Amino acid sequence: MVYYGALSKGCELCRRRKIKCDERKPSCLKCEALNRSCPGYRDLTAISFRDESSRVIRKNCRRGTPRSTIGGGGGGGRGEKTACTPSLSISTEDLAAGFFFTKYNIYNGPYFSSISRDWLREVYVKDPTCDVLRTAIEAVGLAGLSNTLYAPHLAARAQDRYGKALAGLDGALQDPCIATRDTTLMAVILLGLFEVVASDAGDESRYWIAHAAGAMALLQLRGPEQFARPRGGQLYVFTRSQILSACMLQKLPVPPALVNITYEFETSTLRQLWKDSNLATPGSISEICFRLVNLRAVIADNSFDNPAAIRARAFSIEADLEDWKASAGIMWKYDELYAPDSTNSTMFMGKHHRYANPWIARAWLNFRVLRITVNQVIIENAVKLEFANEIVSRARHLVRELSAEICISVSSFDETPHLLHVIQPLFLVAKEPLNPASMRSFTVEQLYRIHKSTGVRRAGSLAELAARFL
Known part of the structure; x- marks a missing residue:
């Protein structure tokens, strides 16, 4: 190819x-x-x-x-059938890079950014000095190709490129000037993505989390100067998402260093510029996410054994999520359309959403995940007071409603690299026993489809795991 x-x-x-x-x-x-x-x-x-x-x-x-x-035992004589089999040793990496930019390039920058949409591609094609980033791109692309084509020899090459990227990154981190470059932080982010693409669910966790910790250290090293330019803010947003996902997975509190960096970002001129342009919401959903992550952490380690207090904190987070939704500007609105006769397999109950762009679609996807999670906390820690049954009934209704919205939103991400962001939310819906079997079956089908079309092994392994909940 x-x-x-x-x-x-x-x-x-x-x-x-x-x-x-x-x-x-x-x-x-x-x-x-x-x-x-x-x-x-x-x-x-x-x-x-x-x-x-x-x-x-x-x-x-x-x-x-x-x-x-590739991976064979060497060329035969001129008369053998293998003599005309082409070697991909020269072009495989370019092919892998092409696959990466087609399937995984979710790092083009938020819609409100002035960053060139082809920054990563330009670096790969035009800047041979960024060897670590180039190698990381090839590693991710090779991993995806190997899974899509069921080619073990490409998986071996992916691991080889991954190892070279790690070695190159280790050298880059020894030089403070190189360590604070955008390309270095981007390479760390992509090595985390490699684990998601190449490994089964659970197998990648410790490595992916290690990459998230490394990215956190780089954010600290880059300091507030990173927010003096749009790409610095963009990379912070990507890194923050990776770190928070790692915290949610391990049920750990938000690192204090990330809290400090986030304060610098929220008070930066760049963030204010995005707000003034009415392109970023007035409220910070990341601050709400921090509180939810920390609440889950204290529940997990049993350091806060007070159901009433837990519910109160969960109610506060739920109320702030409602306020965030209400404060979203007109550009953040979306339409829910009904196409009952559509044969599109990505549509749930014949419905689909219409968003202005993929970044707004992602923001609403994150909002739904947070709200489902906080209502799960409310249900699990319900206190039997006078209105407890009514409260739990409302929380259950919201979980089902928001789960349906996640399913309906899937078609908005289809055939775009942003489809990667639907994987974990779909699994959240699939394992929720409050959701009807038809909804959970839909999520399993979509996870299998994503695995097949993108080569992300995590999607396939989560589909298998989710099928057990049916």
Whole structure:
């Protein structure tokens, strides 16, 4: 297969008219404005990656040059059948990078950022000095390709690139100037992603968490100066998400260092600029998330054995999440549409959401996960007071309602790298016994589909685990 670069994601009509498409699904706004039926979108994966094996083999046969297969035992004589099998040793890494940019490049920057959308691609293509980041990109891409194509030899090469990236990163961290570069922090983030792509659920935890801890140390080293420029703020947001996910997984409190860094970010000129532009919400959902993570941590270690107090703190978090939702500006609103006759397998109950862009869709996805989690705490720690039954009934209703919204939102992420962010929320819905069997079956199907289309092993292993809850 050969990667043919970035292609237009617009619908068929917009591409024919050579105009920018808003890429809304199932139909774009430009087609609606013309009162025309949107012809839909092409499969970019099938176009971006084309099987050129036959052409390469014919080319090598004409040259009469013996080749060996990757991971094979070496080339045979000119008369053997293996003589015309092309070696991928030269182009495999480029192929892996292409797969990465097609499937995993969720790091193009929030929609309110002025950062070039092709920053990572530009670094990979144009900056040979960023060897650690380039190697990390190839490692993640190779891991995904090996899982998609069921190719053990590519998995071995992925592990090799991963090891080289780790070694290069260790050297980079010895130099304070290199350690604080954006490319160094980005490499750490991608090595964490490698664990998610390459490992089964649970197997990657200690390594992924170690990468999150390393990213935390780099945030501290970078200091408040990182918020003097948009990319610094962008990388902080990515790193914060990884660290909080690690805390949630281990049920550990938020590191004090992250609290301090977050305060510097929230009081920075950059953050205020995003607020003033009405592109970032006035309230900070990260601060609410911190409180929820800490609450789960004290519950887990039994250091706060007071159900009434736990419920009070959970109610406070729930109320603040309601306030965050109410404070979201008009640009953060979304529509829920109904298409009962649609054959789209990613739609839940024939419904789908329409968001302005993937970043807003992700924000609402995070909101739903937080609210489900806090209501689970309320249910689990219900105190039998006068209104306890009413409170628990409301919490159960919210869990089911928000779970359905997560399922409905799946189609908004489909065929984009942001589909990676749906994996953990789907598993949350799948293992919730309050949700109906049809909803949980839908989540299992989607996790299997994501595993097949993206090569992320964690999605497949979580699907198998979630199937046990059915």
